[in-house]
Amino acid sequence: MSAKYVIGNRKVAIIGAGYVGSSIAYALTLRDVAREIVLIDINHDKTDGEAKDIRHGIQSMGTADLYAGEYSDCADCDLIIITAGRGRLPGESRIDLTNENVKILRSVIDSIKQYYTRGVILVISNPVDILTFKANEWMGLPNGVVFGSGCILDSSRFVRCIADYVGLSTGVINGYIVGEHGDDQVPVWSRVTVGGIPIEEYCKDMNLDWNKDIREDIAKRTRSMGSEIIREKARTHYGIATCVCQLADSIINQRPTIASVSSVLLGEHGVRDVALSVPSVVGPAGVQQRIRERWASEETRGFFDAVENIRAVLSSVN
Ligand SMILES: NC(=O)c1ccc[n+]([C@@H]2O[C@H](COP(=O)([O-])OP(=O)(O)OC[C@H]3O[C@@H](n4cnc5c(N)ncnc54)[C@H](O)[C@@H]3O)[C@@H](O)[C@H]2O)c1
Numbered sequence: 001m002s003a004k005y006v007i008g009n010r011k012v013a014i015i016g017a018g019y020v021g022s023s024i025a026y027a028l029t030l031r032d033v034a035r036e037i038v039l040i041d042i043n044h045d046k047t048d049g050e051a052k053d054i055r056h057g058i059q060s061m062g063t064a065d066l067y068a069g070e071y072s073d074c075a076d077c078d079l080i081i082i083t084a085g086r087g088r089l090p091g092e093s094r095i096d097l098t099n100e101n102v103k104i105l106r107s108v109i110d111s112i113k114q115y116y117t118r119g120v121i122l123v124i125s126n127p128v129d130i131l132t133f134k135a136n137e138w139m140g141l142p143n144g145v146v147f148g149s150g151c152i153l154d155s156s157r158f159v160r161c162i163a164d165y166v167g168l169s170t171g172v173i174n175g176y177i178v179g180e181h182g183d184d185q186v187p188v189w190s191r192v193t194v195g196g197i198p199i200e201e202y203c204k205d206m207n208l209d210w211n212k213d214i215r216e217d218i219a220k221r222t223r224s225m226g227s228e229i230i231r232e233k234a235r236t237h238y239g240i241a242t243c244v245c246q247l248a249d250s251i252i253n254q255r256p257t258i259a260s261v262s263s264v265l266l267g268e269h270g271v272r273d274v275a276l277s278v279p280s281v282v283g284p285a286g287v288q289q290r291i292r293e294r295w296a297s298e299e300t301r302g303f304f305d306a307v308e309n310i311r312a313v314l315s316s317v318n
Helices: 019-030 044-055 094-115 128-139 152-166 199-205 212-233 238-252 297-315
Strands: 011-015 036-040 065-068 079-082 120-123 146-148 177-179 185-187 257-266 272-283 286-290
Touching (some): 011 019, 019 238, 044 065, 094 128, 120 128, 128 257, 128 272, 146 286, 152 199, 152 238, 185 212, 185 297, 238 257, 238 272, 257 286
Parallel strands (some): 036 065
Antiparallel strands (some): 146 257, 177 272, 257 272
C-alpha cells in the first residue's frame, strides 16, 4: 500500500454521519472546499437523509456533489475523515470512550483498507490521540499521512478566550494548546502573541492586568469548554466542523497551514511512539512537518505528563 499525493478530484469521504460528520459535510459544502463529498455510516437511511438535506441547499452557497455512499467510494479520495464512534456523555472523559471507539475504529480501518488508493486520513473520533495512534499503526502509511484533529479545537477555544479578554478579534491572536486533546492539554503561554507582540508586553502597553490568575482562568475555561457544552446541549459539533474545514482546505486545495494537530512523534521533544499535538505544518501530504518550538520548562513538563498518561492508556489497548 502506498500514499500518493496526486491532487485533482477534491474528493472527500466522511466516515460517520452523526452530528460531527454531518456538520463537517455542511461546513465543507458552504465553503466550497471539496467537489465531491461521500458520507458513509452503518445507518444508511440517516446518512441518505443528511446528504439530501445538505445537497438541497441553494446552489450559490455550495455546489459539492454530496451523497451517501459505501466504503468502495474511499478509493481515490484526497481526504478520508473518520468521525464514527460514540461521543461523551455528561461527566465522562474522552478516555472513557477508549474501548468502544477503538473497536469501531478497527472495523472502519479494515473497511477503508480494502479500497484505499491514496489520500490523507484525518481522525476526529475520541479519544483522538489514542485513535490516531492506532489508525496510523493499522494503515501502515508514511508518518503524517494519518493524523488527528488533536488540539486544533482546544487552540481555537483558547484563542477565543484570549481575544475576549483583550477585546480584539480572534484573527490577531496567535496561540496553541499542545499535548492531549483532553485533560492533559497544555497552553503554551510563552508563545502567545497579540498582533505579533508577546501577550505580556501587549497587556503592559495597554494597561491590561496580566498575571497567573488570569492565565489559569483562561486555561481552565479552555480545558473545560467541551464538557461545559456537552452538559448544556449533549454534544459538540459546530466548532470542530470549522476546524476540520481549515485542515481540509490545506490538504485538498494545497494551502498549507500551521495547526496544533495530533500525529505520531518521531523524536520531537525527545518523544516517539505516541500521538500528541504540537504545532505542525499541514498540507496535501497531511502533517508534513512538526515544529520544534522551545517551550517554558513548566510547559515542557506538562507535555511530558501528557506523554506518560497517553502511553499508559495505549498500553491497555490491543
Ligand atoms: N476531536 C474533536 O475535537 C471532537 C469534537 C467533537 C466530537 N468528537 C468525537 O466525534 C465522534 C462522533 O461524535 P458525534 O457527535 O458525531 O456522534 P454521533 O453519535 O452523532 O455519530 C456517530 C456516528 O458514527 C456511526 N457509526 C458507529 N459505528 C460505525 C461504524 N462501524 N462504521 C460507520 N459508522 C459508524 C453512527 O451510526 C453515528 O451516525 C465522537 O467520538 C466524539 O467524541 C471529536
